[in-house]
Amino acid sequence: MKLKSLLFVLACFSMIACGQDDSGENPQTESPSSPESMYFPPSNSDVWETKSVSSLGWHQEKIQDLLNYLQQKNSKSFMILQNGRIVMENYFSGHTATTPWYWASAGKTLTSTVTGIAEQEGFLNINNKVSAYIGTGWTSAPLAKENLITCKNLLTMTSGLDDSLGDDVSPANLKYKADAGTRWAYHNVYVKLQDVVAAATGQTWTQYFNTKLRDKIGMTGNWVQSGDNSVYWSTTRSMARFGLLALNNGNWNSNQIINSAYFQSATNTSQNINLAYGYLWWLNGKSSYHLPQTQFQFNGKLIPSAPDDMFCALGKNDQKIYVVPGKKLVIIRMGDAADNVNLALSDFDDVLWQKINAVIN
Template sequence: MKFPHFCYLVTLVSVLFSCSKESNTETDKTIDPPIVIDLVPTSAYFPPISRTNQWETVSFNALGWNEENVPTLLNFLEENDTDAFIILKNGRIVLEEYFGDFTMDDNHAWNSAGKNLTAMLTGIAQEEEYLNITDASSIYLGEGWTSLTPEQEQNISIKNQLTMTTGLDYTVDNNFCTDPECLQYLKEPNSNWYYHNAPYTLLDDVIANAVNTDFNTYFSEKIKEPIGMQGTFIKIGYNNVFFSTARSMARFGILNLQEGNWDGTTILNDMDYFNAMTNTSQDLNLAYGYLYWLNGKESFKLPNSEDTFTGNLIPNAPTDLYAALGKNDQKLYMVPSMDLVVVRMGGASDEELLGPSSFDNEIWGYIMDIIQQPTP
């Protein structure tokens, strides 16, 4: 299913969420001049949670980065249907660009990059003892949420949904369909990895039923509002798609780099869960955590494929990078060793894959040309 740009919502839903702006934490902005840091930042920065666009910036000169290579990157982005692009260092903006008629205030679909939001929210629900990821999914979805026998269904856990290891048949006509007749037995859980969207989508119902609260409401209370994000999940067909500004995606990147802490406020306190979420979660696809994509592993699998490929997921990128990756090249990259967050929103570059694509390696080639110091 292809998700068009943000204006697609206008005829689908009636919410307090316009085609270009949402009435929330970052709208009705006062226009504040950027606060430019001329020294190399060493402390983490958290943009204010208020009705303002204030966000500290740091110069290329202060970082010693190669600003002369920026035009090449921007040309590449523009040629590949990019709408928004941001690089943060220690939470501060180094580069922020919008293309065409897309602006800072416009909302864009995250597509499968929104899986990371659900993964973190699952950890919060577990920390609050609403659920345990080792629980059978049927506890929260009810018996008969699949076409399996009760015994087979009981073997599928929330963790299987988080790690794409449910064993449900991904060869059905509609891989997104969450109706019981679409969820059929193929293999035992934990015996195969496949990027199957339907079991993931049902995690939203698992969380909502566990906490006895609307999914959007719980997400807003636990993640969105505490870190100053805006945006909302919208049901489109079988999918639950998150829409927000590029800066809101960047805020979530900062939260990840700070391991679930926002300027002294704990969003996710369970470090065992956070570490499991952002590291290899099973031995079937080493480049996959709890709905997070991981670089620097010995091998990886890709959506729509049963093949295993040798080497790093993104060879040009730092090996400790982990990411939220969505269809049509929605990208949220996080690099702990370099305190970097990189956001890219737009249309498909040259492919329409569900997550990783050749675009990842190409863009990181250009980014590293900017970040790396020239050889004397």
């Protein structure tokens, strides 16, 4: 009996030493399935890998309700990328994959990104005053007050200039309201960052933007002057390319277009007044937020139905780039105003996310 017990122990030891379990398989040599790699579409082609809804385990039966809602709410286009691959791409009311549309204030994030690129190349420092680059007298504020305004104040909407005077950014219309850094107000004065970049680099804004951002990630589109503002127009896929760059912290297929440290700062709370605002990016999941044209603080998340880690570019009449790092999602919506004309956030965002959640969760 002792001999049998000894032989049994030796046999077990031999199995363990060989890495076998009682199924006869060798777990040490099994290679677990590797996670799917992030996909980037070629920069010189509009070919784009796709992925089916069923392969993700999403709810196919909920898609039509989402599409019906998008069409009902005056959408032109809608796209979902997961890990860089197109899962949904839909166009409405005659809009097509090649039709350009305006980004409105969602394009503020382009200005934020290019400002960061200019800083990493040594042309500017966002902590320097704006007048160091474009000269004094760019506002009608007293010189001492104007010199308080840094590039970072423009990135964070804390210039202290009066936001009630409209989009005109001529000196006469940029009036002192409060010291820079003490008041958050959504203001068109951020466009002065484009002048800063142009002056600092010695190139036009468009030249620098095209070579340092647009062309590197295969975007198409152009800046179009609209009143006192320069508005970016592009296809939906070009907007999605920028969203994919954002999802990857400024990296495009192993090429770091903008340094990740700056991009992390851009997509996190940038000041202590509006917790839901970074460097011209909106942030979800914070305890409170402010909205354009009001000094009122709203308690709770920016978009309650959306993931807490989401950050987004929001433009007039419901132009949207939603970026959700935890789910590796980029979601694009272009179109006319879903309901009433608005500058950024609208009731449409939360209901849209309820419809999206029904599909993806």
